[in-house]
Amino acid sequence: MSAFTLKNEDTQFLMIDIQEKLLPAIHENERIQGNIIKLLKTAQVLGIPVKFTEQYPKGLGPTVPPVMEALEGKGQHLEKSHFSCMDEKGFESFIHDPVRDKVVVFGIESHICVLSTVMGMLEKGIKVTVVHDACGSRDPRNHEIAMNALGHAGALVLPVESVIYQLICQSGTPEFKSLLPLFK
Numbered sequence: 001m002s003a004f005t006l007k008n009e010d011t012q013f014l015m016i017d018i019q020e021k022l023l024p025a026i027h028e029n030e031r032i033q034g035n036i037i038k039l040l041k042t043a044q045v046l047g048i049p050v051k052f053t054e055q056y057p058k059g060l061g062p063t064v065p066p067v068m069e070a071l072e073g074k075g076q077h078l079e080k081s082h083f084s085c086m087d088e089k090g091f092e093s094f095i096h097d098p099v100r101d102k103v104v105v106f107g108i109e110s111h112i113c114v115l116s117t118v119m120g121m122l123e124k125g126i127k128v129t130v131v132h133d134a135c136g137s138r139d140p141r142n143h144e145i146a147m148n149a150l151g152h153a154g155a156l157v158l159p160v161e162s163v164i165y166q167l168i169c170q171s172g173t174p175e176f177k178s179l180l181p182l183f184k
Helices: 029-046 065-071 091-095 110-123 140-153 160-168 174-183
Strands: 011-016 050-055 076-080 102-108 127-136 156-158
Touching: 011 029, 011 110, 029 065, 029 102, 029 127, 029 160, 029 174, 076 091, 102 110, 110 127, 110 140, 127 140, 127 160, 140 156, 156 160, 160 174
Parallel strands: 011 050, 011 102, 050 076, 102 127, 127 156
Antiparallel strands: none
């Protein structure tokens, strides 16, 4: 992986499958949901586009209400049946943005949809950051295995605070002051 840092003007977010019938089974789901909401608030403040997927929503339900509220109706949505978003028809054009060539990925499950999606993105040369503590699996061991594999494959695997502070870039700005309460 070539080194890169996140800047709000060249970054987009991809949230994978934070759905009603999936999230409750995920280890530490409340913490993960809280971190996802922090990321979505950051996207709102910094003007970062959010794209999100739902795996077979007829059976697994829609995105959970607190996350939908944090999106404030501004995210782009794609339904899918493939575990890897990259295998879903139309996904590559959905995620492609020549200006925003870095993608911050978070969601569930780490070892299934997140892993296969990020691996596919890396194969295409996309610069990917995975938010370690905004991803999860039913079994925490599977989550850790996936995060380690993604890091070794070339994704930047970071905690939510590192991602947000990279995107904010400096203290003292109105954006910094707006987002600082997320960490107090």
